[in-house]
Amino acid sequence: MSIWRLDPTVSHLNHGSFGAAPVPALEAQQRWRDLLESNSTRFMLEHYQPALDRARERLAEFVGADPAGLAFVNNATEGVNAVLRSLEAILRPGDEIVITDHGYNACRNAATVTAARTGARVVTASFPFPIDSPRQVIDGVTAAVTDRTRLLLIDSVTSPTALVLPVEELVTALEPGVEVLVDAAHAPGMVDFDVSSIGASYITANCHKWMCAPKGSAFLYVREDRRPAVYPAVVSHGYNGAWPAAGGHLHTQFDWTGTDDPTAWLSVPDALDAVGALQPDGWEGVRRTNRELCLAGRDILVDALGVEPPAPDSMIGSIASIPLPGSSEPAGTIFDPMMARLRSKWSIEAMVFGWPRPPERLLRISAHQYNRIEEYERLAEAVAAEL
Numbered sequence: 001m002s003i004w005r006l007d008p009t010v011s012h013l014n015h016g017s018f019g020a021a022p023v024p025a026l027e028a029q030q031r032w033r034d035l036l037e038s039n040s041t042r043f044m045l046e047h048y049q050p051a052l053d054r055a056r057e058r059l060a061e062f063v064g065a066d067p068a069g070l071a072f073v074n075n076a077t078e079g080v081n082a083v084l085r086s087l088e089a090i091l092r093p094g095d096e097i098v099i100t101d102h103g104y105n106a107c108r109n110a111a112t113v114t115a116a117r118t119g120a121r122v123v124t125a126s127f128p129f130p131i132d133s134p135r136q137v138i139d140g141v142t143a144a145v146t147d148r149t150r151l152l153l154i155d156s157v158t159s160p161t162a163l164v165l166p167v168e169e170l171v172t173a174l175e176p177g178v179e180v181l182v183d184a185a186h187a188p189g190m191v192d193f194d195v196s197s198i199g200a201s202y203i204t205a206n207c208h209k210w211m212c213a214p215k216g217s218a219f220l221y222v223r224e225d226r227r228p229a230v231y232p233a234v235v236s237h238g239y240n241g242a243w244p245a246a247g248g249h250l251h252t253q254f255d256w257t258g259t260d261d262p263t264a265w266l267s268v269p270d271a272l273d274a275v276g277a278l279q280p281d282g283w284e285g286v287r288r289t290n291r292e293l294c295l296a297g298r299d300i301l302v303d304a305l306g307v308e309p310p311a312p313d314s315m316i317g318s319i320a321s322i323p324l325p326g327s328s329e330p331a332g333t334i335f336d337p338m339m340a341r342l343r344s345k346w347s348i349e350a351m352v353f354g355w356p357r358p359p360e361r362l363l364r365i366s367a368h369q370y371n372r373i374e375e376y377e378r379l380a381e382a383v384a385a386e387l
């Protein structure tokens, strides 16, 4: 029996955007909700903090982090905002925040707002796509760094171009002179990911993407030396020490940011157990088989479309983007109209969007445990028909 609640009449090739949670995690979440709603005062004052600490310890073990440096947030966007907001206290006019031209629009916006509030400047580093080697990323980013650069915001896995970036090398090259905020939205559960070996000042990532936890679960990790200066984007009781979390500054600030539903966070261990059990070698096998399927799917598509693979295999995890021949139809958004046709005519969910800007466009696929190779064959047929 499938552990997924996914509609079986649809090919789900867009795990990258919003993930999918397995039934055992959703059932665990419902049990937490039932307990919460049976007595919300008792739940929040007695059950919540110990349950949160237990879930955090499991998450910390999975991502190789010290639990004291780990705070749950609702999504990676919130993690990025918390760091940028916190840095507003030290950013000065003329300081520079480096982002890349493969970055995620929401996070670019957050950097733009912080720059506007402080007089800092957002500098966009470039690297090509199609791309031959991670070296081009390192060269592009380091070329944009100056003695005014205070922060590099860099993705572990880019959203539009679906590239695994050489984040550790960049951290080694730039820290401590330049703080690095790693937007690892896609990384845990997709690539071999270990917070302590990355070594960046700040790392935020989603649990609701490749770890398959319920929506609204993500984390922010802050290296020990940076912890005292980091606050959540929403300031609450912790600021004057009124929230009784025991794990130090970060927990005091982040564990309560106003009344919310914490059940997605509490169900992270159940998602890890359920998905890890799908392969004999656990999560290593999940990552490996997802990646193999993604590469096989990408190969089917590039063959069918008569294009070259736009990136070396070494830069691919469980999502892959492929430039589509021809040009996009006019649309008011970045989503190409073909994406809606794939859904309505072919029952396929896959991203088709203008990048770097329309009329150029990319098709992005994903692979997770519920996908099969035939789905990419059918997608290739559908895309060829819809071009």
Ligand SMILES: Cc1ncc(COP(=O)(O)O)c(C=O)c1O
Residues within 6 Å of the ligand: 016, 017, 075, 076, 077, 078, 103, 104, 106, 107, 155, 157, 158, 159, 183, 185, 186, 206
């Ligand atoms: C690179 C990157 N950063 C941030 C996000 C934002 O994730 P969320 O919407 O969960 O905050 C995404 C989502 O796809 C992403 O791909």
